Amino acid sequence: MVKHLIGESPYRRIFNAMIPSFSWRRAVPRTAVDRFSVLVSTCEILVEGLELSIVLPRVYAESALSYWFCAILGLFLFVNLFGNFIMAMGVENSSRSVVLPAVLKPGWSYCHSCQTNSPPRAFHCSECGKCVLKRDHHCIFMGCCIGHANQRYYLMCIMYIGLLTVYASYISADLAVQCIGENLNLTTLIASFTPVLAWMYGLVQPLSFFIAFQSGTCLYCFFIFTALFLYHALIVLRGQTTHEFRRLGDRSYDQGWLRNIRGVLGTRWYFVWVFPLVTSPLPGDGVHFVESGSPSLEEVKDL
């Protein structure tokens, strides 16, 4: 054990201290469908970064203060988006991370696939092949389940997708119109709404197509992910999982909006937007939950 610790790189030790349950191997999805969807999501995020790096120097002079301000803002949004995306996939969120009792307690269930007892709010996911603690849903964009340990990263990721896409749309809007054509005519309209068609028929150049296509994609993504973020934010505020929200609005674990937020984003919930590696310990363990009207886990520990 000592030898193992000595052999670890300083980077690895710092990283493990901040996020003890992260693993790159775990970040690789289990099924081919999930791997493909993660590949598409990763490519789209990287292309988004590429678009900003192409568009920014064309919109602002590189020496201008506005250029550096926009570049740093874009980098901040991109790092938070991509960082939370990776973290959500690599953090251990299954029941394998905890010691489970051999006796079936009230409210618990037995998972025949895992051949182990499963705590309340945990569900087995056939795609992930494991029981996920406080399972919310299986995310097709990340190819993994969202649950107790990684819901913070998921929420931050979809929030930053909304912010980055609206930012990229704003930055590249003028250039997209310029590239396609300044005059409003049939060609401009076709190119604006169907850039793939316009490119195929030679109405726009490859760079114009790329910028127009990305601008259109950003706009669609902005509406989709903003709606998704608002939906999940509402569920978190109500102290529910997606499953409980659908099940006739079950609010058995509602502890009030502030405790509900702390239960998902951690005790330093007001800092988690700054950077994915900001530590924010979760008050619960994903196994034991306090029902509505009972003292919180932190209050029980203090007694």
Ligand SMILES: [Zn+2]
């Ligand atoms: Zn299971």
Ligand SMILES: [Zn+2]
């Ligand atoms: Zn899953």
